[in-house]
Amino acid sequence: MATIKVKSVGNGVHLGNTPWGNLTALRYVVKTNATGAVINSDSTAAIAVNDIVNLGHLPSGFRFIDSQVTVVTGMKATATGDLGFAYKDGVDDTAVPQDADYFGAGLAIATAARLRNATTNPSIVLPKDANLLLTVKTVGNDKASEIEVVIYGIAEGVK
Numbered sequence: 837m838a839t840i841k842v843k844s845v846g847n848g849v850h851l852g853n854t855p856w857g858n859l860t861a862l863r864y865v866v867k868t869n870a871t872g873a874v875i876n877s878d879s880t881a882a883i884a885v886n887d888i889v890n891l892g893h894l895p896s897g898f899r900f901i902d903s904q905v906t907v908v909t910g911m912k913a914t915a916t917g918d919l920g921f922a923y924k925d926g927v928d929d930t931a932v933p934q935d936a937d938y939f940g941a942g943l944a945i946a947t948a949a950r951l952r953n954a955t956t957n958p959s960i961v962l963p964k965d966a967n968l969l970l971t972v973k974t975v976g977n978d979k980a981s982e983i984e985v986v987i988y989g990i991a992e993g994v995k
Contacts, residue, residue, distance in 0.1 A: 837886040840879045842866055859901065864891040864968055864985045868911070872977035883911070883977040891985060894921055894966040897993040903939040903953040907946075908982040915946040916974045919985065921966040932960050936971055945972075945983060961992055 867875045872882030918937040
């Protein structure tokens with residue numbers, strides 16, 4: 837199992853981010869080339885089963901409200917994935933534990949689709965900076981693909 841880090845300049849524009857708690861949308865995109873390797877990442881190897889793709893930064897003080905995964909072009913047939921988060925410092929928090937499938941487990945990422953968060957997880961506020969992680973399950977990837985993830989939340993600040 838490898839961890840592949842997507843190289844990016846951030847999450848783009850933080851829409852609606854005001855001190856009054858408006859909804860914010862953080863957008864992440866992962867694309868793979870014809871051999872299944874993540875484009876613009878620190879790895880040239882194809883994604884293998886149980887590889888973790890680090891999509892990018894989730895800021896501390898961010899309250900998760902919802903998520904949407906858009907599979908523009910799917911990965912290898914039968915590919916599934918878990919979408920969650922882990923703290924950047926590697927240290928778990930007992931009040932808000934890291935969760936590898938907080939936004940979804942067994943997401944069908946092999947065919948084009950728009951997948952909304954269907955978990956029963958309550959909204960939480962991140963006590964510290966985290967990474968958004970896509971763990972590729974079932975099979976690796978050997979083809980070009982594109983997946984967009986949008987995390988919706990409220991920037992509340994650390995409490």
